[in-house]
């Protein structure tokens with residue numbers, strides 16, 4: 315079995331579940347409405363999802379570097395898409411943590427806005443993933 319392909323495939327498994335967690339989690343929290351307990355649990359799931367995306371995204375780069383001694387030479391469009399994904403992941407992680415710390419003391423309108431932003435960041439990252447994939 316080709317170890318390089320196995321590495322990419324297993325990394326992609328983590329990356330795909332991470333994407334499902336950040337997007338699905340935020341949508342589920344919006345759909346649940348003002349119910350603090352399940353939303354708090356979902357916020358941790360979303361934090362785990364963003365961490366999974368950052369770690370698995372970096373692992374893609376590490377595998378390429380290990381086998382080729384350099385990072386893939388990707389087009390400008392792909393580079394912009396990758397930059398957007400990294401920015402979404404960093405802000406999504408920070409925002410989800412911010413939610414966990416402050417949600418209990420803030421009004422429902424604030425909580426709703428944070429979940430909307432988290433859903434939007436997930437959606438933007440998913441859209442960017444398609445451009446990264448096909449413009450690489």
Ligand code: HEM
Nearest residue numbers: 333367368371372374399400403436439440443446447450
């Ligand atoms: C630090 C952040 C991230 C990095 C470094 C990163 C990096 C990558 C890389 C290198 C690939 C493989 C591209 C290829 O097949 O040519 C990939 C694929 C993918 N990424 Fe990310 N990613 C990040 C965050 C995200 C986020 C936040 C999402 C979604 C919420 C996401 C969703 C996807 C999906 C769905 C694919 C598969 C695309 C396809 O093959 O059609 N990524 N990512």
